[in-house]
Amino acid sequence: MLDDPLFIVAAIAVLAVAGILIFGIGVFAKGGEYNRKHANKIMRWRIGAQFVAVLLILLFVFIRRQTGG
Template sequence: MRDDPLFILVVVAVLIVAGILLLGIGSFGKGGDFNKKYANKIMRWRIGAQFVAVLLILLFVYLRGGS
């Protein structure tokens, strides 16, 4: 499974979503001008990346799902 390019793409997408989420949570926790200016944009990026990640996961399950 580790050699499967689609699996690697899914893992990268999930890690990107996690990174964006941590960036958003960190900026929220710190507060300040950066949070006021970019918090909404960061969470929009997360939603878009999460949408792509979910689509890739569904594609992986559909194509590689056992029967």
């Protein structure tokens, strides 16, 4: 699996979602003006990245089932 480029891209997308989530939790926990200004934008970025990650995972599973690998 590690030699499949689509798997690597999907894994990077999942890590990006985790990074955005951790950043958002940190901003939320700290509070303050930055949180008030940017919390919704960070959440939208996470949702968009999560959407892309899920699509990549589904594409990977679909291709693996088609090729029998």
